[in-house]
Amino acid sequence: MRIQNEKAGSISLGKRLLGLSVAALTTMTAFLVAVPGAQAANSAGFEYKPEDGFVKGAIDTSKKPTLELTKYVTSSPNDGAPTGSISDAPSGKGTAANVNFILTEVKPKGGADPSTMKANDPQTYEEVVPSAKYSGTTDGLGKIVTGGTAPTGAVGVWRNVSNTSNTVEAAKTGSIAVFPGGQHWYLLTENPDTKPANHQISDNTIFGLPFGTRGKVVGDTGDYDNGYVYNLHIYPKNHSSGQLEKNATEIDRGTTGEFKKINGNEDKHVQIGDSVKYDITQNILNGDGAQGDGKLYRGKIKATGPQLKISDRLTSALQFGEATARISYVENGNTIVKPVTGFRVEGPDGNNPKRLADESQTMFVGPATSTDGTKYVSVIFDGNSWILPPTVPTEGVSNLQIIVTIKAKVVSANDSVGSTPGKLVNSASADFPDNKDNKDTTNPDNPNKPKPLDPPAKDELGAASFQVGKVDHSTNRPLAGAVFRLGKLDDPDQYLFSDGKFHKNGEPNLTATPIEAISDQNGVVSFVALPISDPNNAANIATNVQYTLKEYAAPQDHDLIPVGFKMVDFSQYAGQSWGAAMAAHPAGITPDLTKLNLGVYEATGANIKNADGVAVTKVIANWRGDEKGKPIGLPLTGGKGIILLLIVGLAIMGGVLVVRNRKNSSVSRSI
Structure with missing residues (x-):
C-alpha cells in the first residue's frame, strides 16, 4: 500500500496511524515514506516479516530501534515504493553506492502535533537540543545499517556526527550510532554533493522511529492491532534526469539452466558461464510535449517508419541470446503488462548503431565499427500500433513504459569495453526521430539539429576483475x-x-x-x-x-x-x-x-x-x-624454477672449476 504524494492528494498520516508522522511527500522525485507492509491483506492492518521487528501494543522504551536504508535509482518519474517493511524493497532496480545521508532529530515547532511537520518547510519543525545528528554513506550494496562492528573508515553504517559539518567524513570516522528507545522523529536529507551522476536528488522526509502503525507478523492468526516497527527499512530513490533505465533482473548461474530473479543486491554478481537478463526501460510521457525537449511523448510516435530504437552495447565478455519486449502502464490504479511483438532486431554485430534523429551520428561514443569484440544489438519499433488500442487504451493511462529484455551469456573473461575493474558493465542507449532541437542558435540554417543523446543507461554486476x-x-x-x-x-x-x-x-x-x-x-x-x-x-x-x-x-x-x-x-x-x-x-x-x-x-x-x-x-x-x-x-x-636454474648453474660452474683444477695440476706435474 502506498501513501500518495501531496500533488495527488495526500492525507494526514497522524489521523490514520498511531504515533506516525510523515511529511514531505511533495514532488515526483520525492522519496515516498509509506505505510509499511506492501503485503497487506486488507485495510484493517498490514503484515510484517519477522525482520521488521513489529510488536503489538504500546511503545516499549527499552527497545533500541534500528534503521536500514537502501538507496535505489530509477528512471520513472512516478516510481515510488512503500517504505517501512523489508517486504517493500523494490525489485529490478539498481542501487547507488557512496551516497551520503544526514539524519537529524527534530520536533514540531510550538508543541504542535507531529503530523504538522513538513520536511521541506523548516517553519514546521526545529532541531532537538542538544542536537542528535547522524550520518551514513551507502556501501557497495547501497545500504546503511544500524550497529555492528564496522572499523573506522568503513561506510555502510550509521555513525554519530560530533562537532563537525563534514558529514561525509563523519560517516567514516564517527562512533557507531545506537538510536535511543522511546518515540523520536527524524529528518532525513541526502547530501547533494554525493548524489548519483545524471540523477536528481531525493527529497527530504520526516518519520518516526520506531514506526507506529497497525498490523501483525506473518503467521499471526490473531487480529491486527496497533503497534510499532522497531526495525525500519526505508528506500529513498534518485530519479534519472533521462528517460532510460537498465537493470539486471535475473541470472542463470550456469549449473541448472534456470533463470532466477535477483533477490537483493547480494545476488548481483556474475562469472564466466552465467547468463543474465537485462531490462531496458524507456519511459513514454502522455501528450505531445514540446519540440526539442529531448523526451519521448506518445504524441510524437507516428504511424509509419522507425519510431524508437533501443540499442545495447555488449562487451566481448557477453554473448547475445535473444530480445523480447513488453509494455507496461497504470490504469485505474492497476499495473498492466502486455507482451509486444511488433519490433525488429538488428545485430549483434560490430557496427555502432546509427541514430534515428540523424544517421550521421552513432548511438554510442566510439568508432563506427568495433574491431575489439564489442557487439551492438538494436531493437527497433516501427509505427505506433504497439501503443494504440487494443494494446494500450487511448485515455486514462499513466506511467507508460516500453521494456526490452536482453538475454546474454558471460562467455569470455576479456572485457573489450575496458571499464574500471571490479564490475561487469553493460550499457544501453535510446533515440527517436523527433529528438531534435526546434532551434539551433549556433546555426540558424539548421533548425532541426539533433539533440545530444542522454548518457547511456548502465547496469553494473559484481565481477572479479x-x-x-x-x-x-x-x-x-x-x-x-x-x-x-x-x-x-x-x-x-x-x-x-x-x-x-x-x-x-x-x-x-x-x-x-x-x-x-x-x-x-x-x-x-x-x-x-x-x-x-x-x-x-x-x-x-x-x-x-x-x-x-x-x-x-x-x-x-x-x-x-x-x-x-x-x-x-x-x-x-x-x-x-x-x-x-x-x-x-x-x-x-x-x-x-x-x-x-x-x-x-x-x-x-x-x-x-x-x-x-x-x-x-x-x-x-x-x-x-x-x-x-x-x-x-x-x-x-622464486619457487622450483629458480631453484632448478641455480642448481644447474652451480653444477656447470663446479664442473668448470674441476676441469680447470685438473689442468693446472697436470701442468704443475710436468714442470
Whole structure:
C-alpha cells in the first residue's frame, strides 16, 4: 500500500496511524515514506516479516530501534515504493553506492502535533537540543545499517556526527550510532554533493522511529492491532534526469539452466558461464510535449517508419541470446503488462548503431565499427500500433513504459569495453526521430539539429576483475594484441579455463575454453568475471584464488615474455559471501595487485588509462625483437624454477672449476 504524494492528494498520516508522522511527500522525485507492509491483506492492518521487528501494543522504551536504508535509482518519474517493511524493497532496480545521508532529530515547532511537520518547510519543525545528528554513506550494496562492528573508515553504517559539518567524513570516522528507545522523529536529507551522476536528488522526509502503525507478523492468526516497527527499512530513490533505465533482473548461474530473479543486491554478481537478463526501460510521457525537449511523448510516435530504437552495447565478455519486449502502464490504479511483438532486431554485430534523429551520428561514443569484440544489438519499433488500442487504451493511462529484455551469456573473461575493474558493465542507449532541437542558435540554417543523446543507461554486476597495461619498453607506447592467460601457481603450464579449473593445452575431451584477455588499442588488458565462486556454493567466494599471470602471445614485432608473473591474489575475499565482499568494496572485486611482481618487465613512466580515464597502475613492458639489452627470462618470484636454474648453474660452474683444477695440476706435474 502506498501513501500518495501531496500533488495527488495526500492525507494526514497522524489521523490514520498511531504515533506516525510523515511529511514531505511533495514532488515526483520525492522519496515516498509509506505505510509499511506492501503485503497487506486488507485495510484493517498490514503484515510484517519477522525482520521488521513489529510488536503489538504500546511503545516499549527499552527497545533500541534500528534503521536500514537502501538507496535505489530509477528512471520513472512516478516510481515510488512503500517504505517501512523489508517486504517493500523494490525489485529490478539498481542501487547507488557512496551516497551520503544526514539524519537529524527534530520536533514540531510550538508543541504542535507531529503530523504538522513538513520536511521541506523548516517553519514546521526545529532541531532537538542538544542536537542528535547522524550520518551514513551507502556501501557497495547501497545500504546503511544500524550497529555492528564496522572499523573506522568503513561506510555502510550509521555513525554519530560530533562537532563537525563534514558529514561525509563523519560517516567514516564517527562512533557507531545506537538510536535511543522511546518515540523520536527524524529528518532525513541526502547530501547533494554525493548524489548519483545524471540523477536528481531525493527529497527530504520526516518519520518516526520506531514506526507506529497497525498490523501483525506473518503467521499471526490473531487480529491486527496497533503497534510499532522497531526495525525500519526505508528506500529513498534518485530519479534519472533521462528517460532510460537498465537493470539486471535475473541470472542463470550456469549449473541448472534456470533463470532466477535477483533477490537483493547480494545476488548481483556474475562469472564466466552465467547468463543474465537485462531490462531496458524507456519511459513514454502522455501528450505531445514540446519540440526539442529531448523526451519521448506518445504524441510524437507516428504511424509509419522507425519510431524508437533501443540499442545495447555488449562487451566481448557477453554473448547475445535473444530480445523480447513488453509494455507496461497504470490504469485505474492497476499495473498492466502486455507482451509486444511488433519490433525488429538488428545485430549483434560490430557496427555502432546509427541514430534515428540523424544517421550521421552513432548511438554510442566510439568508432563506427568495433574491431575489439564489442557487439551492438538494436531493437527497433516501427509505427505506433504497439501503443494504440487494443494494446494500450487511448485515455486514462499513466506511467507508460516500453521494456526490452536482453538475454546474454558471460562467455569470455576479456572485457573489450575496458571499464574500471571490479564490475561487469553493460550499457544501453535510446533515440527517436523527433529528438531534435526546434532551434539551433549556433546555426540558424539548421533548425532541426539533433539533440545530444542522454548518457547511456548502465547496469553494473559484481565481477572479479583486474587490469594491467602493456607498452613498448623503449617508448612506453601502448601495445595492442598481447594475449594473457592465468596459470596455476605451482605449475604455470596449466591454465585457468572457463569451467573454473586448470587444464593443459590439448587435454582430450576438453570442452571448456582457456580464459584469456587481450590488450586493446590503449594498451589495457582487462580480465572480467573470473570464476572465483565456491564451486559448492555460488553465493560465496572460494578460499584459494591465486594465479600466475602469463603472456601467451606477444604483440606484433615484440618478443614473448618467457616468464610468468606472481601473483594475482584474491585471498582478501576468501570464504566471504559475495554480498559481504561487495558491501565492503563498493568499487568492485579486484585482487591485491601490490603482490603482482613484474620484476624487470615493469614499465616506469608509462601513462596507461582505461575507458573511464582511470590510470592502470601495473604496466608490463615488451622488448622488440631486434632490441639489445633484453632481460634473461628467469622466474621472478622464486619457487622450483629458480631453484632448478641455480642448481644447474652451480653444477656447470663446479664442473668448470674441476676441469680447470685438473689442468693446472697436470701442468704443475710436468714442470
